[in-house]
Amino acid sequence: MRAAxxxxxxxxxxxxxxLLVGDxxxxxxxxxVLLAAISASAWNLIGGxxxxxxxxxxxxxxxxxxxxxxxxxxxxWPPIAxxxxxxxxxxxxxxxxxxxTFRLRGHYFSMATIATTELVRLLVTNWELLGAAVGLMGPAxxxxxxxLQFNDPRIYYWIFLGVLALLLGLTWAMQRGRMGYYLRxxxxxxxxxxxxxxxxxxxxxYALLLSATFTSLAGTLYGVMVGFADPDSVLxxxxxxxxxxxxxLGGAGTLFGPLIGAVILVPLEEATNAAFGGSGTGxxxxxxxxxxxxxxxxxxxxxxxxxxxxxxxxxxxx
Amino acid sequence: MLLEARGIVKSFGAxxxxxxxxxxxxxGDIIGLIGPNGAxxxxxxxxxxxxxxxxxxxxxxDGRDITRATPEEHAQxxxxxxxxxxxxFEDMSVAENVLVGAFxxxxxxxxxxxxxAEVLEFTGLAPLADGRARSLGTPGRKRLEIARALATEPRxxxxxxxxxxxxxxxxxxxxxxxxxxxxxGITLVIVEHIMEVILTLAHxxxxxxxxxxxADGTPRAVVADPAVVSAxxxxxxxxxxxxx
Numbered sequence: 001m002r003a004a005x006x007x008x009x010x011x012x013x014x015x016x017x018x019l020l021v022g023d024x025x026x027x028x029x030x031x032x033v034l035l036a037a038i039s040a041s042a043w044n045l046i047g048g049x050x051x052x053x054x055x056x057x058x059x060x061x062x063x064x065x066x067x068x069x070x071x072x073x074x075x076x077w078p079p080i081a082x083x084x085x086x087x088x089x090x091x092x093x094x095x096x097x098x099x100x101t102f103r104l105r106g107h108y109f110s111m112a113t114i115a116t117t118e119l120v121r122l123l124v125t126n127w128e129l130l131g132a133a134v135g136l137m138g139p140a141x142x143x144x145x146x147x148l149q150f151n152d153p154r155i156y157y158w159i160f161l162g163v164l165a166l167l168l169g170l171t172w173a174m175q176r177g178r179m180g181y182y183l184r185x186x187x188x189x190x191x192x193x194x195x196x197x198x199x200x201x202x203x204x205x206y207a208l209l210l211s212a213t214f215t216s217l218a219g220t221l222y223g224v225m226v227g228f229a230d231p232d233s234v235l236x237x238x239x240x241x242x243x244x245x246x247x248x249l250g251g252a253g254t255l256f257g258p259l260i261g262a263v264i265l266v267p268l269e270e271a272t273n274a275a276f277g278g279s280g281t282g283x284x285x286x287x288x289x290x291x292x293x294x295x296x297x298x299x300x301x302x303x304x305x306x307x308x309x310x311x312x313x314x315x316x317x318x
Numbered sequence: 319m320l321l322e323a324r325g326i327v328k329s330f331g332a333x334x335x336x337x338x339x340x341x342x343x344x345x346g347d348i349i350g351l352i353g354p355n356g357a358x359x360x361x362x363x364x365x366x367x368x369x370x371x372x373x374x375x376x377x378x379x380d381g382r383d384i385t386r387a388t389p390e391e392h393a394q395x396x397x398x399x400x401x402x403x404x405x406x407f408e409d410m411s412v413a414e415n416v417l418v419g420a421f422x423x424x425x426x427x428x429x430x431x432x433x434x435a436e437v438l439e440f441t442g443l444a445p446l447a448d449g450r451a452r453s454l455g456t457p458g459r460k461r462l463e464i465a466r467a468l469a470t471e472p473r474x475x476x477x478x479x480x481x482x483x484x485x486x487x488x489x490x491x492x493x494x495x496x497x498x499x500x501x502x503g504i505t506l507v508i509v510e511h512i513m514e515v516i517l518t519l520a521h522x523x524x525x526x527x528x529x530x531x532x533a534d535g536t537p538r539a540v541v542a543d544p545a546v547v548s549a550x551x552x553x554x555x556x557x558x559x560x561x562x
Contacts, residue, residue: 178421178430181410185418188407195367195401196470197393197422 015161018154028153031225033266034160035218040246040258041167042214046207047244048252049180051187052102056113058239059097059120060090060212064219065234066124069136069227078146079138079227083220090216091209093120098208102201105190114237121235135230138223148224156225163221164259167214172255174210183207187253215243238284245291251304260303265291319378320345320505321366321397321474326375328361335361337529338375341507343474348496348506350516350537353526354550360402362526363478363509367399368392379474393422398472402479402509404459406451406466413438413447415462419469433469441465441495457488464495468504475499477508481515493519513541525549 014034018027039061046052067086068079101112125133142149150156174180182203185193194200223229233239242265250261265287272283299306321343328336336358343349351359365372368389377385379395387395398419407415416434424430438444443465446458454462460480467475481492489512496519500506510516516523516537523540525533527549533540540546 177427178425181414181418181421184410184414185407188410189405191369191389192401192405192407192466193418194389195369195393195399196419196466197390198418199390 011161011165015158018157024153027157029267029270031153031157031160032270033262034157034164035221035225036242036246036266037259037262038160038164038167038221039215039218040243040250040262041164041171042211042218043243044247044252044254044258045171045174045183045211045214046204047211048247048254048257049175049183049187050204050207051183051253052204052208053106053110053244054113054208054211055110055237055240055244056097056115056117057211057215057243058235058237059093059117060215061219061222061239061243062120062124062229062231062235063089063093064216064221065223065229066130066136066219067216068220068223069138069229070130072138073136078144078148079224080146080148080220082223083217086216086220087213090212094208094212095205098205099201102204114240117235117240118237121231124235125231131230133231135228135233138227140227149227156221160221163214163217168255168259170210175255179203179206184253238288241288245288245295248295248302249291251302251307254302254304257302257304264303319343320347321377321379321507323362323366323377324375326362326365326377327373328358328365328370329373334529336365336372339526339529339531341366341524341531343505343507345473345505346503348500348508348519348521350520350523351507351509351526352511352513352516352523352540357526357549358529359509359526360478363476363507366507367397367476393470393472396471396473397476398467398470398474399476400460400463400467400478400480402482404456404463406454406459406462408452409450411448411450412443412454412462415451416443416465416469419466422470433471437465437469440498441468456483457492460484460492461495464499468499468502472504474505474507477506477510479509479511482511489515517541 018030021027039057043054043057047054064083064086067089068082071077071082071085072079097116101109104112124130130136139147139149182193182198185196185198186200186203190200219234222234246261246265247258248261249265250259251257269284269287272287276283295302319342323339323341326336326339327334339362351363353359364370366377368384368387368391372385376383379397382395384392384395407418413434416437417430420430420433420437424433438447441461441464443461446454451459451462464480481489484492493515496506508520520537522535523537524531525540525546532549533543533546
């Protein structure tokens, strides 16, 4: 009961935040934090809970982003209408690539996900219909409200917060039920899980399908907000790595870990980009590398675990 | 027969780890599988558990052919197992480890938790329920594996050296637990090195040597069997053991 109140208060505070901060730059960073939290939380379902570390989730993000711009360019629909198409393509990709790669364990699975996503990126780079290397643009000026083109970033912020709340609600329900325990068991040991009657490959697929759905939705929201997608910005390996790092930083396999990670990493990244201007993209790699080193060295469980450890210490103290 | 394995062969390349082994287990039995290191008993055990597919031979459980069944199908049919080196879910609590097993028969959380509580009580793990599995020592892990297996409500439990590496006091506690598991109406097949365990627990002992069954009978009769003695000690050894 008390936990529910704390969570409700947290979301109210998050919803009120852009009203308290007047600067449009910070409001925009806030929206980007929530968008990153959506994709990292979606990644967390398969990568965190089930422990299948995908480093190729950009393929679903890219499918969502391209779908939004495709329905605009080909059919003249508002970009958000691309969401179902992006999800359908992502579910298909997840099933086709997931079933054979789930046989692989550990690093081999991760490498297979990198390889398939890079393959898709190269295909798209050479595919005229999808704009090839140049990419696709969204509507330059909004034709109606349905185009969701706003100068005020707070509107995106609240839309993203709603989607994040839905995703975290679903994750919470899953975590408490059989599926949550089955995924954590699979993470612990495939072999032991199977011996207890856990249909391992089926549950890995469920987790991947749910994960791909929300990653694709995040991609569509990105396409709607930014109005542009090219192979590097939505299908690049950095897009996949970012989801992994954000989740790992906050705490993979925990409900709020990815949100915590996004709150820390995204502003850090925006600050380095602002400080170094256009030449700052290389700095992003440096920041990611540093974060990986720090997590691996000091807190393999992420910041959520650190929080739990501190809470235990506080409780133990008189 | 509850479980019947006929002519089981398991080859790794040219090497036949199991070379035509048979085993029949009746409901209510406690069978001990013994044999020197490398005799093929663990490989045979893993074939029974569905972990590796047999190269040849058939296995039936309760009249159903399970030769090609997956480990999860084994669990569904009522065959549970422990591992030689315990494989617990380290980051989950003791109770959560058991809960994973309980979900097999009770998909709803409340019912699964009730079943878990009963198993924790039965195995004596209730006081440790909230601790992480990684905090347990070897005896605790072996006990947890048995608890987790019991939570799947099996008819047959396969124990792979569930008592190896324990101190004599711990062995006695574990034997006591295995007896109580049997009293629940669960049939047991035990792979074991410790002779004391086989002699006190097993109704029947099956001896493996070089991938074949060389003796099958009561534990006392089997240990007196000259073929078994020479398999354990080696023929030359028994000759050398004679006074000079």
